[in-house]
Amino acid sequence: MQIHKYDTVIVGAGGAGMRAAIEATKRSRTAVLTKLYPTRSHTGAAQGGMAAALANVEEDNWEWHTFDTIKGGDYLVDQDAAEILAKEAIDAVLDLEKMGLPFGRTQDGKIDQRRFGGHSRNHGEAPVRRACYSGDRTGHMILQTLYQNCIKEGVEFFNEFYVLDQLITEVDGVKTSAGVVAYELATGEIHVFQAKAVIYASGGTGKFFKVTSNAHTLTGDGQAACYRRGLPLEDMEFFQFHPTGIWRMGILLTEGARGEGGILRNKDGERFMEKYAPVMKDLASRDVVSRAIYTEIREGRGCGPEGDHVFLDLTHLPPEQLDAKLPDITEFARTYLGIEPYTDPIPIQPTAHYAMGGIPTNVEGEVLADNTTVVPGLYAAGEVACVSVHGANRLGTNSLLDINVFGRRAGIAAAEYSAKSDYVELPENPAELVQEQVERLRNSTGNERVADIRKELQETMDANVMVFRTEQTIKSAVEKIGELRARYKNVSIQDKGKRFNTDLLEAIELGNLLDLAEVMAVSALARKESRGGHYREDYPNRDDVNFMRHTMAYREVGDDGSDSVRLDYKPVVTTRYQPMERKY
Amino acid sequence: MATPVLDKAEAGATASPYITVTFRIRRFNPELSEDAVWEDFRIEIDPKERVLDGLHKIKWDLDGSLTFRRSCAHGICGSDAMRINGKNRLACKTLIKDINPEKPITVEPIKGLTVLKDLVVDMEPFFQAYRDVMPFLITSGNEPTRERLQSPEDRERFDDTTKCILCAACTSSCPVFWNDGQYFGPAAIVNAHRFIFDSRDEAGEQRLEILNDRDGVWRCRTTFNCTDACPRGIEVTKAIQEVKRALITRRF
Numbered sequence: 001m002q003i004h005k006y007d008t009v010i011v012g013a014g015g016a017g018m019r020a021a022i023e024a025t026k027r028s029r030t031a032v033l034t035k036l037y038p039t040r041s042h043t044g045a046a047q048g049g050m051a052a053a054l055a056n057v058e059e060d061n062w063e064w065h066t067f068d069t070i071k072g073g074d075y076l077v078d079q080d081a082a083e084i085l086a087k088e089a090i091d092a093v094l095d096l097e098k099m100g101l102p103f104g105r106t107q108d109g110k111i112d113q114r115r116f117g118g119h120s121r122n123h124g125e126a127p128v129r130r131a132c133y134s135g136d137r138t139g140h141m142i143l144q145t146l147y148q149n150c151i152k153e154g155v156e157f158f159n160e161f162y163v164l165d166q167l168i169t170e171v172d173g174v175k176t177s178a179g180v181v182a183y184e185l186a187t188g189e190i191h192v193f194q195a196k197a198v199i200y201a202s203g204g205t206g207k208f209f210k211v212t213s214n215a216h217t218l219t220g221d222g223q224a225a226c227y228r229r230g231l232p233l234e235d236m237e238f239f240q241f242h243p244t245g246i247w248r249m250g251i252l253l254t255e256g257a258r259g260e261g262g263i264l265r266n267k268d269g270e271r272f273m274e275k276y277a278p279v280m281k282d283l284a285s286r287d288v289v290s291r292a293i294y295t296e297i298r299e300g301r302g303c304g305p306e307g308d309h310v311f312l313d314l315t316h317l318p319p320e321q322l323d324a325k326l327p328d329i330t331e332f333a334r335t336y337l338g339i340e341p342y343t344d345p346i347p348i349q350p351t352a353h354y355a356m357g358g359i360p361t362n363v364e365g366e367v368l369a370d371n372t373t374v375v376p377g378l379y380a381a382g383e384v385a386c387v388s389v390h391g392a393n394r395l396g397t398n399s400l401l402d403i404n405v406f407g408r409r410a411g412i413a414a415a416e417y418s419a420k421s422d423y424v425e426l427p428e429n430p431a432e433l434v435q436e437q438v439e440r441l442r443n444s445t446g447n448e449r450v451a452d453i454r455k456e457l458q459e460t461m462d463a464n465v466m467v468f469r470t471e472q473t474i475k476s477a478v479e480k481i482g483e484l485r486a487r488y489k490n491v492s493i494q495d496k497g498k499r500f501n502t503d504l505l506e507a508i509e510l511g512n513l514l515d516l517a518e519v520m521a522v523s524a525l526a527r528k529e530s531r532g533g534h535y536r537e538d539y540p541n542r543d544d545v546n547f548m549r550h551t552m553a554y555r556e557v558g559d560d561g562s563d564s565v566r567l568d569y570k571p572v573v574t575t576r577y578q579p580m581e582r583k584y
Numbered sequence: 585m586a587t588p589v590l591d592k593a594e595a596g597a598t599a600s601p602y603i604t605v606t607f608r609i610r611r612f613n614p615e616l617s618e619d620a621v622w623e624d625f626r627i628e629i630d631p632k633e634r635v636l637d638g639l640h641k642i643k644w645d646l647d648g649s650l651t652f653r654r655s656c657a658h659g660i661c662g663s664d665a666m667r668i669n670g671k672n673r674l675a676c677k678t679l680i681k682d683i684n685p686e687k688p689i690t691v692e693p694i695k696g697l698t699v700l701k702d703l704v705v706d707m708e709p710f711f712q713a714y715r716d717v718m719p720f721l722i723t724s725g726n727e728p729t730r731e732r733l734q735s736p737e738d739r740e741r742f743d744d745t746t747k748c749i750l751c752a753a754c755t756s757s758c759p760v761f762w763n764d765g766q767y768f769g770p771a772a773i774v775n776a777h778r779f780i781f782d783s784r785d786e787a788g789e790q791r792l793e794i795l796n797d798r799d800g801v802w803r804c805r806t807t808f809n810c811t812d813a814c815p816r817g818i819e820v821t822k823a824i825q826e827v828k829r830a831l832i833t834r835r836f
Contacts, residue, residue, distance in 0.1 A: 036655055039749065045658070098728075100782070111731050140747075141746065494648030497615045499701050503643075
């Protein structure tokens with residue numbers, strides 16, 4: 001075991017982590033611990049754009065953007081945070097441009113902007129061009145640009161270091177972050193990083209679903225590490241299903257395709273979104289479009305022999321426009337489906353895409369131990385966090401924005417905290433939990449296999465807690481997850497070695513997914529209303545009287561060592577917008 | 585415009601016939617043996633699936649110790665470059681049907697970088713070459729309050745080389761790189777090109793001098809392996825030629 005000391009440790013090197021690292025490295029001795037090489041992070045898979053009311057191509061302002069974000073989130077958004085997001089968006093985009101990001105340009109050389117779902121002029125009048133983009137590779141460009149600037153700033157990376165535990169020490173009765181414990185994939189060695197400040201920026205949890213746009217590596221590692229140490233997780237029942245994943249594979253096809261004029265059609269060729277969202281049509285918010293797709297499918301208007309998908313039709317768009325604005329997604333259709341998007345529509349279905357919930361933070365990125373108490377020295381930003389700027393449903397292009405605005409804020413806040421704080425004493429035997437976990441898995445002779453349990457988990461999540469949910473389906477998921485968690489205790493791996501043991505890694509990741517799936521399902525069961533991405537067929541309406549509040553889920557450990565999820569609630573911050581009925 | 589015909593795509597959606605294929609994989613684990621060996625695995629797979637799906641079937645059902653890097657599984661993250669049937673490709677972008685499943689599919693680590701275990705290589709020399717070309721925008725003077733202006737034509741000038749995902753398929757397909765690990769390699773040159781030809785950047789001369797080194801662009805023998813290998817379709821050899829030309833003319 002090795003012990004390292006840094007002022008600031010950042011967990012994860014996607015957009016949020018690297019944006020934080022650029023700020024933190026300027027101000028403090030910083031280490032970035034990342035399970036993957038930084039450029040492998042899933043920020044790179046984001047396609048369509050990053051919202052900011054630059055008003056480069058038509059009238060726009062940050063107040064409209066704030067409103068759209070709050071409405072898009074079905075009023076579960078903390079409005080003070082949404083206002084910060086929309087206001088700071090403009091500088092966030094300009095900062096990236098100055099760092100070198102190759103944005104698409106207007107004829108007069110400014111950053112070009114395109115339409116995107118849920119973004120509107122003057123509180124819903126019509127779609128507005130607010131998304132700054134670079135073809136359909138905006139996330140790739142952000143990830144590359146941030147990595148390039150990390151090199152420029154001399155950011156210190158620990159590549160393929162997998163953080164498995166959050167260390168917490170009580171100081172005068174206050175839970176305080178002391179550092180993290182990481183597993184070095186190349187050697188199997190365990191490293192303790194003592195740090196004054198820790199920032200989680202480790203991404204989402206999408207891999208507990210089967211059809212998902214998420215990378216194999218998105219297994220909720222940061223959320224799980226904090227949750228196991230008694231910290232709450234907020235709004236985990238809210239998960240976004242992106243309307244246009246490649247049928248059966250889940251690979252993302254950007255909403256920018258509809259922003260460029262693409263149309264969703266059912267088996268009769270009908271542009272069905274006109275029925276569900278007369279004004280915004282195909283550019284309604286993602287939860288609305290995903291429900292519309294499944295409604296079409298359920299009512300027998302789906303396409304294909306099994307009627308289990310609909311079409312994204314780009315055939316009316318000029319090939320030059322597809323080549324210039326949507327080069328990657330048209331190539332995905334050719335590579336994975338053998339379909340030519342110039343002439344044929346692309347079969348799509350909703351795909352599990354984004355966790356609105358996560359580790360609760362305030363607008364400085366400080367992690368909360370309950371509804372109000374900050375955990376000194378602990379920060380989170382990006383998909384792992386819940387500020388909450390996305391509420392019950394995130395608008396497209398607001399995640400690339402979130403990682404830049406709140407990544408920057410967390411990086412500054414953490415480094416400033418490090419500068420004025422002393423190291424907190426490490427707990428006794430800081431690596432104990434991780435050593436036990438690793439040894440148990442490596443030595444286990446149990447008869448359960450990781451791949452089997454993961455497959456069953458993904459199948460139950462797809463079947464029971466996807467776009468449509470009922471008490472019955474969620475209960476059956478809770479039950480199944482409980483069974484799988486019990487079986488996980490008997491899981492064993494074949495690779496017993498120390499070097500690059502990805503067999504072990506996958507087993508640990510599965511444990512995280514199981515814990516988080518349980519939190520999600522239990523949170524969903526208790527929310528007896530429909531709001532944003534959480535749709536209960538047995539409670540089809542939004543219920544502001546009883547559920548205009550954030551869910552806070554805590555891990556409770558019983559006397560016998562068994563654990564369960566305890567739910568509490570936190571008020572939503574409302575500033576200028578009173579909840580209204582949501583129509584697109 | 586008329587409603588598009590929707591039947592075409594449906595034709596391909598009928599029940600998928602699984603076939604049996606053999607994966608012949610180069611295995612190496614220094615914890616067990618100093619020698620690398622070939623190992624065969626027979627699996628059932630839909631020809632429309634990816635080589636990565638085949639590797640997962642092997643890892644998840646047959647041998648958990650099989651080790652490779654992967655993440656996004658659709659050609660964006662650059663984790664899973666490997667040598668498949670003797671050619672550098674991304675395992676997640678190569679469909680079984682496109683590589684003749686009649687014969688064993690050989691899978692090896694990319695060449696020219698030290699193999700650490702099975703298909704995992706040491707990427708550090710590759711990233712060091714990338715860092716050496718100063719892959720970040722360098723400007724002088726005061727920062728503008730708004731964005732720097734750039735015409736669509738100037739933006740287009742370096743568009744091709746912005747697509748690089750640093751997978752190393754190009755560099756590790758280059759015979760010069762195999763024989764001389766000191767050579768910067770195509771990927772680093774591509775990323776220098778991305779800044780040299782960016783109208784906003786002011787350090788083109790410095791980058792050109794770095795690449796004018798004895799281990800720089802002049803080592804390129806224009807074999808086009810890199811262009812063939814690039815999973816992003818970047819015209820790598822062309823980019824290298826443009827850098828060579830800029831070195832001669834000092835115009836870029």
